[in-house]
Amino acid sequence: xxxxxxxELAQGLRSGKFSSLELTHAxxxxxxxxxxxxxxxxxxxxxxxxxxxxxxxxxxSGNAELLTGIPIAQKDIFxxxxxxxxxxxxxxxxxxxPYNATVVEKFNxxxxxxxxKLNMDEFAMGSxxxxxxxxxxxxxxxxxxxxxxxSGGSAAAVAARLTVCATGTDTGGxxxxxAALCGITGLKPTYGRVSRxxxxxxxxxxxxxxxxxxxxADAAIMLQTMAGFDEKDSTSVDLPVPDYRAGLNNSLAGxxxxxxxxxxxxxxxxxxxxxxxIAINEYKKLGAxxxxxxxxxxxxxxPAYYVIAPAECSANLSRFDGVRYGYRCKNPVDLADLYxxxxxxxxxxxVKRRILMGTYALSTGYYxxxxxxxxxxxxxxxxxxxxxxxxxxxxMGPVTPTTAFGxxxxxxxxxxMYLSDIYTIAINLAGLPxxxxxxxxxxxxxxxxxxxxxxxxxxxxxxxxxQYQKVTxxxxxTPKGFE
Amino acid sequence: xxxxxxxxxxxxxxxxxxSKIFSGASTxxxxxxNTQACAVDLGLPGVLPVLNQEAVRMAVIFGMAIEAHIAxxxxxxRKNYFYPDLPKxxxxxxxxxxxxxxxxxxxxxxxxxxxxxxxxxHLEEDAGKSLHENFLGLTGIDLNRAGTPLLEIVSxxxxxxAKEAVAYMRKLHELVRYLGICDGNMQEGSFRCDANVSVxxxxxxxxxxxxxxxxxxxxxxxEKAINxxxxxxxxxxxxxxxxxxxxxxxxxxxxxxxxxxxKEEANDYRYFPDPDLLPVIIDEDFxxxxxxxxxxxxxxxxxxxxxxxxLDEENATLLTASRQLADYFEAVLKVSGCExxxxxxxxxxxxxxxxxxxxxxITDSPVSDERLAGLLARISDNTISGKIAKQVFETLWQSxxxxxxxxxxxxxxxxxxxxxxxxxxxxxxxNNQDQVDQxxxxxxxxxxxxxxxxxxxxxxxxxxxxxxxxxxxKLAP
Numbered sequence: 001x002x003x004x005x006x007x008e009l010a011q012g013l014r015s016g017k018f019s020s021l022e023l024t025h026a027x028x029x030x031x032x033x034x035x036x037x038x039x040x041x042x043x044x045x046x047x048x049x050x051x052x053x054x055x056x057x058x059x060x061s062g063n064a065e066l067l068t069g070i071p072i073a074q075k076d077i078f079x080x081x082x083x084x085x086x087x088x089x090x091x092x093x094x095x096x097x098p099y100n101a102t103v104v105e106k107f108n109x110x111x112x113x114x115x116x117k118l119n120m121d122e123f124a125m126g127s128x129x130x131x132x133x134x135x136x137x138x139x140x141x142x143x144x145x146x147x148x149x150x151s152g153g154s155a156a157a158v159a160a161r162l163t164v165c166a167t168g169t170d171t172g173g174x175x176x177x178x179a180a181l182c183g184i185t186g187l188k189p190t191y192g193r194v195s196r197x198x199x200x201x202x203x204x205x206x207x208x209x210x211x212x213x214x215x216x217a218d219a220a221i222m223l224q225t226m227a228g229f230d231e232k233d234s235t236s237v238d239l240p241v242p243d244y245r246a247g248l249n250n251s252l253a254g255x256x257x258x259x260x261x262x263x264x265x266x267x268x269x270x271x272x273x274x275x276x277x278i279a280i281n282e283y284k285k286l287g288a289x290x291x292x293x294x295x296x297x298x299x300x301x302x303p304a305y306y307v308i309a310p311a312e313c314s315a316n317l318s319r320f321d322g323v324r325y326g327y328r329c330k331n332p333v334d335l336a337d338l339y340x341x342x343x344x345x346x347x348x349x350x351v352k353r354r355i356l357m358g359t360y361a362l363s364t365g366y367y368x369x370x371x372x373x374x375x376x377x378x379x380x381x382x383x384x385x386x387x388x389x390x391x392x393x394x395x396m397g398p399v400t401p402t403t404a405f406g407x408x409x410x411x412x413x414x415x416x417m418y419l420s421d422i423y424t425i426a427i428n429l430a431g432l433p434x435x436x437x438x439x440x441x442x443x444x445x446x447x448x449x450x451x452x453x454x455x456x457x458x459x460x461x462x463x464x465x466x467q468y469q470k471v472t473x474x475x476x477x478t479p480k481g482f483e
Numbered sequence: 484x485x486x487x488x489x490x491x492x493x494x495x496x497x498x499x500x501x502s503k504i505f506s507g508a509s510t511x512x513x514x515x516x517n518t519q520a521c522a523v524d525l526g527l528p529g530v531l532p533v534l535n536q537e538a539v540r541m542a543v544i545f546g547m548a549i550e551a552h553i554a555x556x557x558x559x560x561r562k563n564y565f566y567p568d569l570p571k572x573x574x575x576x577x578x579x580x581x582x583x584x585x586x587x588x589x590x591x592x593x594x595x596x597x598x599x600x601x602x603x604x605h606l607e608e609d610a611g612k613s614l615h616e617n618f619l620g621l622t623g624i625d626l627n628r629a630g631t632p633l634l635e636i637v638s639x640x641x642x643x644x645a646k647e648a649v650a651y652m653r654k655l656h657e658l659v660r661y662l663g664i665c666d667g668n669m670q671e672g673s674f675r676c677d678a679n680v681s682v683x684x685x686x687x688x689x690x691x692x693x694x695x696x697x698x699x700x701x702x703x704x705x706e707k708a709i710n711x712x713x714x715x716x717x718x719x720x721x722x723x724x725x726x727x728x729x730x731x732x733x734x735x736x737x738x739x740x741x742x743x744x745x746k747e748e749a750n751d752y753r754y755f756p757d758p759d760l761l762p763v764i765i766d767e768d769f770x771x772x773x774x775x776x777x778x779x780x781x782x783x784x785x786x787x788x789x790x791x792x793x794l795d796e797e798n799a800t801l802l803t804a805s806r807q808l809a810d811y812f813e814a815v816l817k818v819s820g821c822e823x824x825x826x827x828x829x830x831x832x833x834x835x836x837x838x839x840x841x842x843x844x845i846t847d848s849p850v851s852d853e854r855l856a857g858l859l860a861r862i863s864d865n866t867i868s869g870k871i872a873k874q875v876f877e878t879l880w881q882s883x884x885x886x887x888x889x890x891x892x893x894x895x896x897x898x899x900x901x902x903x904x905x906x907x908x909x910x911x912x913x914n915n916q917d918q919v920d921q922x923x924x925x926x927x928x929x930x931x932x933x934x935x936x937x938x939x940x941x942x943x944x945x946x947x948x949x950x951x952x953x954x955x956x957k958l959a960p
Contacts, residue, residue, distance in 0.1 A: 196531060200528040234532070318563060321572060
């Protein structure tokens with residue numbers, strides 16, 4: 001059962017081939033069997049079995065939704081009522097939220113069965129899942145390599161079939177990069193499409209939740225449930241949610257694809273370039289037209305991002321102070337001691353690094369030079385994309401500079417680590433939607449293709465991805481030992 | 484050397500919204516600690532603020548009342564600092580783009596009007612409270628107040644004495660209550676003041692170094708705190724010292740200010756736009772809606788009372804001190820159909836005295852506008868005299884009967900029957916020949932004696948005008 005897609009499983013549940021309870025048992029067994037991947041922080045076995053029983057009743061009564069009875073796992077950044085939410089940090093190792101994130105609530109309403117909470121980089125800061133307090137997640141394609149991050153647990157779990165689908169969040173590439181490195185499909189929606197309520201904030205103006213699945217058709221089903229205006233999130237956008245499955249089979253004849261020369265220049269290695277070229281040729285066969293475009297400000301994305309995201313995170317993480325919840329140091333002697341030791345002992349190195357960078361960038365005397373300048377660059381990058389997307393329907397490019405790198409390889413070199421998001425970060429700065437889909441292998445490790453669309457054009461992205469997946473089988477590959 | 488004082492005030496007014504500025508929790512005062520703080524107020528992970536539109540509306544009302552520029556585009560910013568009663572580690576406030584821009588407020592000092600500039604007014608959330616007592620050396624945190632909407636109103640350094648500062652503060656206090664945007668309760672902290680105070684040699688154009696005195700919560704203390712601070716600064720400079728820029732706390736028990744923190748120790752608040760909130764856009768439509776619904780402002784009301792009702796300055800000022808009192812007056816006037824002066828005198832006189840004595844506000848008056856109007860109508864149509872009316876008023880205050888019922892029950896109806904009055908007058912003149920002689924020989928004062936005797940005989944029910952007239956005729960030599 002575990003090799004089947006969400007779409008297939010939803011049909012199986014309806015036709016009575018298996019029950020949600022059987023499905024849930026099967027996935028729970030796989031999670032146990034492959035614990036060494038470290039994909040889950042918390043497994044909610046008892047709760048999952050209960051929801052599965054309820055889902056089976058709902059399926060029998062005929063008022064089920066597509067996700068009813070489908071096993072799903074939540075990135076541990078989404079708050080879950082009565083189940084601890086750690087955000088991958090020692091700081092929240094003891095934290096259980098008194099509410100569900102809007103996204104979690106929506107999946108619950110749809111009758112999806114939550115298997116547990118997935119590992120991630122601490123507070124979503126990292127590109128390898130190695131900053132997690134709960135230890136690194138292993139890439140099922142090669143357990144000596146990283147799954148990417150920050151949604152590394154989500155990507156590894158979907159790739160290893162330890163869940164049917166998972167949620168992720170993407171601030172600078174945290175859905176797309178791990179999706180690429182683990183050979184799955186990951187969609188970062190337009191900023192504002194999915195509610196951020198109950199999703200622990202890293203960089204509020206960039207964070208966006210999205211689906212991580214085996215293929216685009218499954219992502220369409222997940223997004224259908226996740227998307228929509230939420231009155232609890234002022235930055236969510238009050239626009240109607242289209243039927244994401246309705247346009248999946250639209251023809252790509254005449255589709256205009258833009259290829260930014262900045263994406264395909266010297267920085268991209270030959271293997272990657274060659275793999276992507278084959279993928280783009282598939283699109284040509286499907287009737288698409290390809291055009292080279294230029295977005296001169298793309299090169300400024302990483303420096304701008306590493307001012308804006310840390311600046312926002314420096315404030316967002318101030319609430320973790322040992323006063324009301326979360327980690328508190330032992331025997332504080334006074335207030336300053338309570339603050340400094342609680343935070344000092346509970347935050348990891350990368351989190352501290354970003355808090356310090358952000359605090360510095362916002363300080364009197366530096367604000368204009370860093371924060372304001374970065375905001376200007378952000379506008380320039382958005383303008384580049386707007387101009388480009390006036391001419392083409394979608395933009396394509398790599399997701400990552402390389403395939404998955406070794407565990408421990410980049411941990412001592414933050415700059416090198418930051419550069420692994422070089423192709424994804426600009427999209428967050430512009431607030432655009434983008435999807436990463438499996439597009440081949442280099443030395444048996446998966447490669448992702450990134451497709452970037454216009455604001456709220458998730459339906460178009462899913463259509464473009466789905467048409468490719470109809471004529472290719474990269475997304476059907478399962479890592480050895482997980483078939 | 485002669486010194487000049489320069490004062491600017493920052494006034495925090497708690498807006499009278501039902502719920503908090505960024506959450507749905509109640510703003511009611513006095514609940515058990517932490518019972519009115521929801522997940523958003525507690526700053527739990529993942530929660531997001533949602534702006535209360537009512538707070539925006541109130542800020543715009545205020546801006547219009549002081550003829551200020553209303554920003555079409557204003558932005559919330561995070562003010563970062565750590566404190567246990569600040570759950571998020573930042574306060575959501577407004578920095579570069581406040582909702583209300585430059586405006587003004589006129590104050591009156593010794594009959595002279597002075598215009599005080601308002602630099603800006605911005606929306607922000609209040610913090611919680613740290614409770615240092617009764618926790619065995621630990622600190623308790625009450626987050627009920629966290630997230631209460633505040634409008635911080637910042638004045639220009641236009642005031643030159645503590646007296647002016649108090650006049651400005653009172654004027655503002657009156658205005659926000661008039662507008663119905665703040666309950667003005669200073670004990671509960673709904674209206675708090677920080678004062679920026681400096682001194683300079685008279686004639687010098689540049690300002691001296693200022694000290695900021697924090698959290699002064701009464702008119703009396705503002706005056707005392709400023710005067711104290713001015714003395715301190717002058718003494719310091721005259722003894723060769725130098726004022727340093729710092730934040731000072733006023734101790735009302737010791738009547739002194741003492742330093743809290745200097746500029747060097749001051750926080751770098753690292754303001755930046757809050758990415759969780761959209762900019763506040765205010766269009767002309769919204770402004771004209773608010774303008775149409777804007778209540779008549781105190782100054783305009785006072786002028787109208789003077790011209791339309793021919794009230795004197797004193798009565799007009801007293802009656803427009805609060806919107807509720809002014810409304811009461813106009814209701815009495817309308818229902819009774821009496822002369823405005825009579826209504827005004829009764830309200831600012833007997834009624835106000837009784838309210839003061841009982842410690843009540845006009846809104847809690849046991850004598851409703853309608854019942855007072857009933858009484859005044861009977862004075863006006865000569866059913867009772869002013870003196871009897873005072874008796875009736877006392878009963879009105881204590882009972883629920885109408886003036887007419889009281890007059891009928893106690894038989895207080897005034898006697899206007901000239902025959903009855905004449906008979907009494909004749910009797911009194913006959914029995915007091917000495918006094919009659921005195922009066923006729925030019926001692927006018929004795930006249931009052933006759934009036935008193937007649938009134939006494941008639942238990943105060945005689946029409947005084949009639950008595951006067953008749954006595955004058957009868958006593959004429």
